[in-house]
Amino acid sequence: MFQKQTSIKLDGEWEFYYQKFLCSEDFKNQNALLAKEIMVLPGFWNEKQIEGKFYSPKSYSTFRLLLTLPNKPTNFQWSFYIPHAFTTYRMYLDGYLISENGIVGTTEIETKEYWLPKIIFFTPKTETVEIIIQVANYKSLNAGFRQSIEIGTQESMIQLKQSRLALDIFLIASLFVISLYHFTLFLLRKNDQSLLYFSMYAFVSMVYKLTSGEFFLLILFPDFEWRWLIKFFFLSVYLTFPFLLSFIAKVFPNETNKFCYYTFQFLFFSFSIFVLVSESTWIEETLFPAEITMLFCCIYTFWILSQALIKKRESAAGFLLGFLFLFLTVLNDILFEKNIIKTEIYGPIGTFVLFFSQSFFLSKKHSKLNLLVEKQKEELEQSVLLNDRIYHSNIHSKRMELELYKKTIQPHFLMNSLSAIRYWVSECPEKSALILDSLVGELRIILKVASKQLIPIGDEIDLCRYHIGVMKMRMEKEYKFKTVGIDNNELIPPLIFHTLIENAFTHEDSSNAKLSFGIFKKNIINHEKLFFLYCFIVGRIKFLTQHR
Structure with a gap:
């Protein structure tokens, strides 16, 4: 036998x-x-x-x-x-x-x-x-x-005891490592709360195994009070589903009905609070309604995962298979607790299988995250290079702007203008005031427009008039300046015509010349496209009253 x-x-x-x-x-x-x-x-x-x-x-x-x-x-x-x-x-x-x-x-x-x-x-x-x-x-x-x-x-019998105890220790240690691993990931990525919920789910599953089977908790602590053993056991049962449901709700938020979610959370946490404040005799009275709630919660979870699978959510199939195995172990534990079947506690094994079913999803998610980090790193390096180029370009632009200020604020006619002002101050103070006002007006406009990329052409024309006015008083000659077809609101680069007029005074024999200046706008149609052409004319001619 x-x-x-x-x-x-x-x-x-x-x-x-x-x-x-x-x-x-x-x-x-x-x-x-x-x-x-x-x-x-x-x-x-x-x-x-x-x-x-x-x-x-x-x-x-x-x-x-x-x-x-x-x-x-x-x-x-x-x-x-x-x-x-x-x-x-x-x-x-x-x-x-x-x-x-x-x-x-x-x-x-x-x-x-x-x-x-x-x-x-x-x-x-x-x-x-x-x-x-x-x-x-x-x-x-x-x-x-x-x-x-x-x-x-x-x-x-020794082998039987050792095998059962070894299985318990393996499951307890595995669930502890799973819980610690996910909690560590959560500390590194606190915005992903699904990691925290799965960590808590694995932890309460570990407590469940500690307080059932071979009762490894009593092997570690022989004097542990029986009433607290019962409380820990029931708490681990009642808290398993809230944490698991929270985890699934975070992974598949669009498939989770908030009303059902909060209803189950309220029921399970109510059971848990009752366990904490009640004696063991009354605690067992909650087991039957809690088991009914667990079955409905499992049905609801199947509905969430089925919807996720239909909508082809990532890793929904793996979650569904893992949860199916977990459901079978939960059903086994309920029937075992009711003394309907003669088996063992298998819930922690279901949790272990569920972990591996979602580990692929977690690994894939982290792989994508690493690829994203690498891509962002490359983009950041390129951004740093671009910013460095922009920085040096800005420095070059500022240097060019400084050179422009030097050329505009201190033009070569400035010394001659100041000498003329000095002469007119002693000979004719009224005339010196006029030349000084024109010079100040010219410099004010130069300071206003020199740093801009585009300015209204009206400001450019005013600047030219001030400059010609200064030269009129300096040279004591009559200079003419005329514009035709100009819209003062049109934008052009600054100091274009001013520079041309200044060069005309510098390089022409202005002692004998009676220069006249003109700026004209001409419309040109080419291939059914309209272009605007600005013409600058300088010479010793009389302007006509109208030009085409």
Whole structure:
């Protein structure tokens, strides 16, 4: 029957004695009146009926089983795997106490709850051994065993315990690393809140595994209070879905209905607050409505992911497959907690699979981000080069502007004009005032227009008139200046005609000349396009009153 590396579950019919704590001596006493009943383990006695009524879970009872072992050599060592009971137990083998969790009692005050699966080694003296388990419960809504008691060889039980514990440690460590990894990414990219929500989701999933399965939290902290263990367990259950839903809402915001989103958030956080302020007996009362809410939340999440898949959102298919696996594990855990199926807690495995389903999306997202950073880096380098060129171009422009100021503010006629002013101040003060006013007007316009790229042609003509006026008084000659067809609001580069007039005075023999100046505008049509041509004329001729 027992082979190497195997174990047998002691599922089936056990003797059951409600509200009695019995030991081996009680069964040896033939005068003892024992009302024996039969109960199937694993199971809860509050699900058992007597005369149409259910037993109360807040009570105590005794389970008994006579087990016949196969022939083995003398002193062969066997082993039990004993899961936690609801909510405390004491186990005897052939009248000897071999294991207990917490303190069993006939009242709530006498009873101290504790959950920790154990393996127990024993060496039977006979082929048939008597197993007696005393169970007490005053906190939970269920009383009895949810999981199977197993028996096997010492080697097989050690391997079984180690494999289960190793799986728990692997999942706990993996979820912790996943949580820490995403939280670190969030610290680097605080605008991406989906990283924070997935980090919190992985963290509460880790707490869920710490407080279930092999109860690794109690292995680390043996004196950890049972009531806080229950609170942490239920908080991890109720907070899993708000963080997961928040994560999905951030990844697919356009597919998320805000009303449904906030409704589920409100319900789950209400359950969580109730867990914090309530005792364990009342906490379990919230489990059924919370499980119904979880199922509806899963349906809503499927709807979000389906919409994202239909709209061909990035990585929607991977999310949908990962969440489908998670949903199956959540459904398994709900049925397991309801004692409908005899499996294990698989929710953290679902979270682990969901992480890998979205890791491709995360990697792709970060890859795009790195490409964007590289592109922005190249653009920034090009921008720096462009700014450097603009900077040097501006310096060159300012230098050119400075040279223009030097040429315009200090023209070569300035010294002659000042000498003339000095002469007229002594000879004819009234005339010196006129030449000074004309010179000031000319310089004022030069300062106004010299730094501009375009100026109204009217300002340029005024500047020319001032300059000719200065030369009239300096040379004591009559100079004519005429414009034809000019629109004073048209824009031209500054100092064009002023420079030409200045050069005409400089290079012509102005002592004998009677110069006349003219600026004309001519319209030219070429290939059905209209062009404007400005003509500057200087000479010793009389202007006609009208030019074409």
